[in-house]
Amino acid sequence: MASVREFTLPDLGEGLTEATVVRWMVAVGDVVAVDQPVVEVETAKALVDVPCPYGGVVTARYGEEGAEIPVGAPLLTVAVGASQEDAGSAAPSHDEAGSAVEGAVDGADGTRVAAPANSRPAAESSGNVLVGYGTGAPAGRRRRSRPVDGFGAPVPPAPAPPPPPRAAEQGPVAVISPLVRRIAREHDLDLRAVDGSGPDGLILRADVERAARSLTEKAGLAPEDRPASGSTAAPPVTGAGTEGGTEVRIPLTGxxxxxxxxxxxxxxxxxxxxxxxxxxxxxxxxxxxxxxxxxxxxxxxxxxxxxxxxxxxxxxxxxxxxxxxxxxxxxxxxxxxxxxxxxxxxxxxxxxxxxxxxxxxxxxxxxxxxxxxxxxxxxxxxxxxxxxxxxxxxxxxxxxxxxxxxxxxxxxxxxxxxxxxxxxxxxxxxxxxxxxxxxxxxxxxxxxxxxxxxxxxxxxxxxxxxxxxxxxxxxxxx
The missing domain is CATH 3.30.559.10 (Chloramphenicol acetyltransferase-like domain)
Incomplete structure (x- = not known):
């Protein structure tokens, strides 16, 4: 028996009532382990990883990168408690919330996704939802479950989704600092195309900033129009000013x-x-x-x-x-x-x-x-x-x-x-x-x-x- 568990943005404490999605670490269809970090969010205090208290298959995500999510709003849903062997013969059923299914669940794109054989039942979820902390259990390797139809036979694979707009987050790159990755995301840089000047080709902050300057110069942007390295503020809004000039409005957010x-x-x-x-x-x-x-x-x-x-x-x-x-x-x-x-x-x-x-x-x-x-x-x-x-x-x-x-x-x-x-x-x-x-x-x-x-x-x-x-x-x- 599998059920879909909804994981909401936990109480962040210290008067913080919302967070901004910076980077998703999992996609729909991925298998996650208990307490595996699934999303990086920015609060008014810090950048933190949010661990999911459930193990299973991700069936839906809520909020694009850059979206602000209030505490208590859904982050993602996870199908837990089913084995792949049971996926072929089980028929869908719903509990009072309309979310429980047997063997397989509907993903966000409408495909049928089998729950992992080694996922823990819902009763074994950690209950540990404090932002930035987990139990320390090793995160399982993320993998795609093979889709099955209602009779247990494989179904043709769905068309590959279009690549995400930022290739910098795909594949291993020689980066240690999360600040370097953040600066690269803000400038839409592919880190795989950046030459690292550190030991063994390690990509340093200076390398990313140099690559960002090169991009802005090629684009013909004026220095004052270029994004500041490490800045997480919302982009400025330019509007008409007085006497034919312009004014720049910078939102006080985050x-x-x-x-x-x-x-x-x-x-x-x-x-x-x-x-x-x-x-x-x-x-x-x-x-x-x-x-x-x-x-x-x-x-x-x-x-x-x-x-x-x-x-x-x-x-x-x-x-x-x-x-x-x-x-x-x-x-x-x-x-x-x-x-x-x-x-x-x-x-x-x-x-x-x-x-x-x-x-x-x-x-x-x-x-x-x-x-x-x-x-x-x-x-x-x-x-x-x-x-x-x-x-x-x-x-x-x-x-x-x-x-x-x-x-x-x-x-x-x-x-x-x-x-x-x-x-x-x-x-x-x-x-x-x-x-x-x-x-x-x-x-x-x-x-x-x-x-x-x-x-x-x-x-x-x-x-x-x-x-x-x-x-x-x-x-x-x-």
């Missing part, structure tokens, strides 16, 4: 739309204030050089400046726990958190994301450096999970990498504070009563005025500045 909503909500709900101070970072940089010299001599990992700043933040939050908080607006309560989940701003091809280091207060500088490096690499390649970007209690924003001195950060809602760090530049500075050239950084601190007054915020920022100027201050908290 990831960019969610970012816009979150920033707007932060400005709307949080009465924020900003204070700042210049600090002499010369001694901090000297301490980092000493740490890295010792690390290299002992084969250990180098310490990044961001890791040192993160350790300073956790030390300052231990002294000023009022700032490691969120505000429950409906209950009119300030919620102080016992653990520090430190977010840090990272610029990626998709835009600005904020990965979160869990339990940062329990890590030393080396441990923070390792976790920051791991999350940064995942952000760069687009492999961050939604859980990697949620649950933060405080954010560190190093905008100095853009070559700017200062900024007034927008608080990462619903957190209560954010520390901003500008570039470290040589400036004239009075040091020990003498004018000298020192390495100076501007620190800015934006805080929710509901959780504390200016004295607390000023004390926090001053402690951070003291640790930057005199790293030995940290010894008291290590």
């Amino acid at each position: 990831f960019r739309g969610t970012v816009a909503d979150k920033l707007s909500r932060s400005r709307r709900e949080i009465p924020d204030a900003t204070c700042w101070v210049d600090a002499d970072a010369t001694e901090l940089l000297a301490a980092r050089r000493a740490m890295n010299a010792h690390a290299e001599a002992n084969g250990a990992a180098r310490i990044s400046l961001l890791a040192l700043l993160a350790r300073i933040c956790t030390a300052a939050l231990a002294r000023f726990p009022e700032l490691n908080a969120t505000v429950d607006t409906e209950a009119r309560e300030v919620v102080r958190h016992s653990g520090v989940h430190l977010g840090f701003a990272a610029q990626t091809p998709r835009g600005l994301v904020v990965p979160v280091v869990r339990d940062a207060h329990t890590l030393d500088t080396a441990g923070l450096g390792e976790e920051l490096a791991r999350l940064t690499e995942s952000a760069r390649t687009g492999d961050l999970k939604p859980s990697d970007m949620t649950g933060g209690t405080f954010t560190l924003n190093n905008y100095g990498v853009f070559g700017v001195d200062g900024s007034t950060p927008i608080i990462n809602h619903p957190e209560a504070a954010m520390l901003g760090v500008g570039r470290i530049a040589e400036k004239p500075w009075v040091h020990e009563g003498q004018l000298s050239v020192r390495r100076v950084v501007q620190l800015s601190f934006t805080f929710d005025h509901r959780v504390c007054d200016g004295g607390t915020a000023g004390g926090f920022l001053r402690h951070v500045a003291d640790c930057v100027e005199q790293p030995a201050v940290l010894l008291r908290t290590l």
Whole structure:
């Protein structure tokens, strides 16, 4: 006995109510195993693979690539629980939902497709439908089931469907990074036609971007009309403007739309204030050089400046726990958190994301450096999970990498504070009563005025500045 099970887009959590289909991994007629990824979707948080909890034959797919699907809407249907031997003699029957059949089921194109002999019954489905996670069971090899008629005899094969518009997704290619594949899809590039410059012909991001530029130049597109590498935003809409000109409208959808909503909500709900101070970072940089010299001599990992700043933040939050908080607006309560989940701003091809280091207060500088490096690499390649970007209690924003001195950060809602760090530049500075050239950084601190007054915020920022100027201050908290 076979039945058709409908798999719907699961609850994504964290307030996410829809996802965009990026790439289908199976076709109608393919055999799938329990917990095999069947579709790649993009949420407002990350690119994730969705595993199907049923094993069997795919009978229908819902949603083309680029379509937005709400949570609870059907993704695909799978025929489970029948053997191929039974397919020839079984007659169709329907349950209350009209979906149960015996032996064979109708595919989306009207052909009869036999269920696999080794598929699990419906009762053995994993029930694991959380986006981005599976049980880890190896995915079965996808194969086409041979069509049979109602008497068990083979039927002539149906005409081959037309090839998909993007050949880049067919056949094995020397690509590891999912970001490379995504850029190729956005430019309609056939990866098999791209020469890889990496080891053993591996196709790198630079190879795909070079091939994309070549295509746009041949097409005669102006630079401003070319799609940005790694961009997942909807294409701009051009319309008539004033005085004979044109205007470009870029929809705020998907990831960019969610970012816009979150920033707007932060400005709307949080009465924020900003204070700042210049600090002499010369001694901090000297301490980092000493740490890295010792690390290299002992084969250990180098310490990044961001890791040192993160350790300073956790030390300052231990002294000023009022700032490691969120505000429950409906209950009119300030919620102080016992653990520090430190977010840090990272610029990626998709835009600005904020990965979160869990339990940062329990890590030393080396441990923070390792976790920051791991999350940064995942952000760069687009492999961050939604859980990697949620649950933060405080954010560190190093905008100095853009070559700017200062900024007034927008608080990462619903957190209560954010520390901003500008570039470290040589400036004239009075040091020990003498004018000298020192390495100076501007620190800015934006805080929710509901959780504390200016004295607390000023004390926090001053402690951070003291640790930057005199790293030995940290010894008291290590």
